[in-house]
Amino acid sequence: MTTTAIKNAQVYNLESGQFSKQTVIINEGKISSVSSPTELLPECNQIDATGLYLTPGFIDTCSQIGLKEIGIRWEGNDGYEPHEENGYHLDVVDGIYPFDKAFQDAVAAGVTAAHIVTSPEAVVGAKTAVIHTHGQTVDEMILNQHLGYSFSMGDVPKRAFWEKTKSPLTRMGIAQKIRSSLQVLQNTAKLQEVPIFIRSHRADDIVTAIRIAEEFSLPFILVHGTEYPMLPPQHHDHISVIAGPCFQPMERGELKHLDPALYQTLFEQRVPFTFATDHPVSSVGHLQMEGCLALKAGVPEKVIMNGLTKDAAKLLKIDQLTGSIQEGLLADLVLWNKHPLELTARAVRTFIEGKEVYRWE
Amino acid sequence: MGVKTLKVYRGATIHTMDEVNTVISNADLWVYDGKVVKVGANTDIPSDAIIEPINGTIITPGLIDIHTHVGIWGEIDEQTNDACEYSDSFTPLMWAVDGININHFSFQQARKGGVTTVQTGTGSANPIGGIWSILKTGGNSLQEMIITEKSGLKGALGENPKNVFGQQYKKTPYTRMAVAKIIREGFLKAAVLSSEERRSQIENKTELSPFIEVLEGKMPLHLHAHRADDIATAIRIAKEFQIKLCLEHCTEGHLMLEAIKESEASVTLGPFMLPSTKYETRHSTPAAPKMFHEAGIPFAIMTDHPFIPIHYLILCATEAVKYGLDEVAALRSITSEAAKLAGIDERVGSLEAGKDADFVIWSHHPFESRSNLLATFINGNQAYGKEKDRLCNRLFV
Numbered sequence: 023m024t025t026t027a028i029k030n031a032q033v034y035n036l037e038s039g040q041f042s043k044q045t046v047i048i049n050e051g052k053i054s055s056v057s058s059p060t061e062l063l064p065e066c067n068q069i070d071a072t073g074l075y076l077t078p079g080f081i082d083t084c085s086q087i088g089l090k091e092i093g094i095r096w097e098g099n100d101g102y103e104p105h106e107e108n109g110y111h112l113d114v115v116d117g118i119y120p121f122d123k124a125f126q127d128a129v130a131a132g133v134t135a136a137h138i139v140t141s142p143e144a145v146v147g148a149k150t151a152v153i154h155t156h157g158q159t160v161d162e163m164i165l166n167q168h169l170g171y172s173f174s175m176g177d178v179p180k181r182a183f184w185e186k187t188k189s190p191l192t193r194m195g196i197a198q199k200i201r202s203s204l205q206v207l208q209n210t211a212k213l214q215e216v217p218i219f220i221r222s223h224r225a226d227d228i229v230t231a232i233r234i235a236e237e238f239s240l241p242f243i244l245v246h247g248t249e250y251p252m253l254p255p256q257h258h259d260h261i262s263v264i265a266g267p268c269f270q271p272m273e274r275g276e277l278k279h280l281d282p283a284l285y286q287t288l289f290e291q292r293v294p295f296t297f298a299t300d301h302p303v304s305s306v307g308h309l310q311m312e313g314c315l316a317l318k319a320g321v322p323e324k325v326i327m328n329g330l331t332k333d334a335a336k337l338l339k340i341d342q343l344t345g346s347i348q349e350g351l352l353a354d355l356v357l358w359n360k361h362p363l364e365l366t367a368r369a370v371r372t373f374i375e376g377k378e379v380y381r382w383e
Numbered sequence: 384m385g386v387k388t389l390k391v392y393r394g395a396t397i398h399t400m401d402e403v404n405t406v407i408s409n410a411d412l413w414v415y416d417g418k419v420v421k422v423g424a425n426t427d428i429p430s431d432a433i434i435e436p437i438n439g440t441i442i443t444p445g446l447i448d449i450h451t452h453v454g455i456w457g458e459i460d461e462q463t464n465d466a467c468e469y470s471d472s473f474t475p476l477m478w479a480v481d482g483i484n485i486n487h488f489s490f491q492q493a494r495k496g497g498v499t500t501v502q503t504g505t506g507s508a509n510p511i512g513g514i515w516s517i518l519k520t521g522g523n524s525l526q527e528m529i530i531t532e533k534s535g536l537k538g539a540l541g542e543n544p545k546n547v548f549g550q551q552y553k554k555t556p557y558t559r560m561a562v563a564k565i566i567r568e569g570f571l572k573a574a575v576l577s578s579e580e581r582r583s584q585i586e587n588k589t590e591l592s593p594f595i596e597v598l599e600g601k602m603p604l605h606l607h608a609h610r611a612d613d614i615a616t617a618i619r620i621a622k623e624f625q626i627k628l629c630l631e632h633c634t635e636g637h638l639m640l641e642a643i644k645e646s647e648a649s650v651t652l653g654p655f656m657l658p659s660t661k662y663e664t665r666h667s668t669p670a671a672p673k674m675f676h677e678a679g680i681p682f683a684i685m686t687d688h689p690f691i692p693i694h695y696l697i698l699c700a701t702e703a704v705k706y707g708l709d710e711v712a713a714l715r716s717i718t719s720e721a722a723k724l725a726g727i728d729e730r731v732g733s734l735e736a737g738k739d740a741d742f743v744i745w746s747h748h749p750f751e752s753r754s755n756l757l758a759t760f761i762n763g764n765q766a767y768g769k770e771k772d773r774l775c776n777r778l779f780v
Binding site: 092093094095123124127269270271272273274275277278301302304305306307308311314317318363364365366367368 | 458459460656657658659660661662664665689690691692695698701702704705706750751752753754755
């Protein structure tokens with residue numbers, strides 16, 4: 023039995039949103055207890071984390087890490103299959119390369135889990151999965167192998183379709199492709215339980231996505247949501263948003279209105295939201311910075327911290343495994359040298375299932 | 384032009400970024416006719432001056448981004464992309480001033496991000512691309528905005544020219560050797576001219592004229608170089624012709640600091656916050672500025688806008704701090720040091736009597752997460768910000 027105690031750290035509490043001094047004991051890869059700093063410790067390895075902050079590992083709720091490797095072009099790009107119109111026959115776990123250098127960036131930035139979604143080129147993308155950001159085979163990294171189905175709207179799939187077929191695809195055509203896929207999927211999967219993710223930036227695409235979801239009486243998760251603030255404030259029961267990334271080049275018309283005020287609007291309108299880098303659109307290393315941008319825009323600290331951890335785990339249906347510092351959950355933990363919502367804060371040590379996977383030397 | 388009334392911005396903490404990085408708390412910043420007149424604490428303010436109370440805020444000089452494509456890349460509207468003349472690999476006469484649209488929204492973004500001066504122009508497709516310019520990000524006309532009309536001849540080594548010309552257009556250059564040859568060509572031809580011939584070339588604005596101006600030290604050669612071997616090639620070429628070199632990007636520079644220091648080339652670093660989507664940037668690291676600083680090599684941090692949106696220049700400097708760079712050095716790299724490297728430090732980069740009144744008011748120190756930019760001033764005029772009443776209300780909350 024390997025037991026480790028992290029003591030004297032300022033530990034994040036997701037209920038209060040505060041940090042307070044606690045001792046966290048890790049046993050066999052799981053959190054075995056969270057106790058007061060005065061309690062007597064069993065005989066075990068001890069990490070003195072005086073002056074450091076301890077949080078659950080951050081979770082990137084939309085990423086192409088491992089699927090679209092950094093530093094190389096087509097040879098390492100498995101994010102989009104141009105000849106497969108019904109991408110739901112595909113599985114992202116068959117395309118993930120565990121030695122993509124970006125995984126090192128992830129653990130160095132305190133990101134311990136990521137939701138892998140195919141490239142935005144695919145109107146109907148592959149089945150998505152949630153993985154840990156460290157391992158030698160994707161199988162040992164998997165947290166949720168078949169989370170949901172992903173779809174994509176707007177200029178990116180339009181252009182990809184043109185490049186492939188030299189015939190145009192309209193927004194009407196995209197909507198139709200999504201509808202017909204959902205009709206097929208409805209017969210085979212329990213879509214009420216299997217989430218659907220729709221990438222869209224422009225306000226009209228967002229409205230279309232809502233319309234389609236309502237036709238099928240399905241909850242759905244909007245990915246990006248760049249122009250959400252331009253919609254009239256209206257309560258939609260069944261929407262949550264994987265928002266951003268706000269830190270990215272704004273080279274396309276659809277990104278014209280990209281601004282961290284998005285986070286503030288979602289907060290004000292009580293739309294549940296989480297953060298994403300869509301790596302390599304923004305680097306996985308900048309997930310924490312998305313949180314800082316939200317803070318700058320006026321979102322309360324607790325909403326951001328939970329959006330990066332517990333709420334992200336809930337959205338990805340892995341909250342029974344990870345996402346909070348709680349007895350029985352996996353020891354996916356990060357020690358930070360400063361408050362993690364400081365722009366200059368760095369992950370000092372990162373643990374996945376209790377194993378140290380990064381240490382800042 | 385600036386307001387012909389003395390205005391005194393009172394109560395902020397001013398990071399002057401002068402030679403010794405003086406910081407003055409509860410300071411007075413005197414501005415008259417577009418210039419800084421005085422910076423100090425408890426100054427004797429003349430009775431006819433207008434006092435602007437901005438207690439509790441932080442003032443820095445306007446930020447300088449010395450490698451961008453502001454106003455010319457035409458991002459979002461690709462129909463207006465005028466950044467690279469793809470028709471030939473050798474286009475020394477492409478002038479930034481002929482391609483810059485001062486109404487492009489990237490200028491607004493710059494002001495919103497506190498960036499008051501940019502160097503902008505051609506991109507990196509061509510081994511010899513064109514001539515860059517340095518300008519303010521606000522003003523009524525291009526002419527009024529220009530600080531340095533011809534701030535250097537821009538070229539590029541490595542993957543980009545190889546990809547655009549060799550791979551896509553099936554033309555030369557296909558190899559790094561051919562890229563270097565094209566860059567050398569103009570200098571070789573210009574170097575053998577008599578002074579009479581040189582004058583005539585310049586008068587006639589021939590393709591050789593920019594090379595002559597570089598050879599005569601009137602402007603530097605800017606070379607885009609990511610990989611260590613490309614950086615070494617840039618240094619080799621500059622040495623051959625005894626010309627002033629600016630190493631642009633310098634991504635693998637941290638692997639060869641000694642050679643760079645010895646070359647005395649000036650260095651711009653960035654955009655190290657992009658994921659390395661290209662093979663040649665795979666060793667990119669935000670720790671590079673720290674390593675350059677420790678090696679004693681002056682550098683400026685840049686965005687390469689639109690690749691990092693220009694309003695995030697401050698975040699680029701902050702990221703370098705996160706990776707160990709000294710805070711003052713980080714701020715210098717986007718103000719006074721950038722001004723020095725670009726040869727415009729007589730006018731901008733620090734807040735001292737006689738310099739342009741380009742400054743930014745922040746709610747907190749700009750490296751803090753909670754910091755918000757409250758106002759940007761160019762030549763003493765407010766170029767971005769909430770109207771004054773709202774500004775003050777916010778400040779006194």
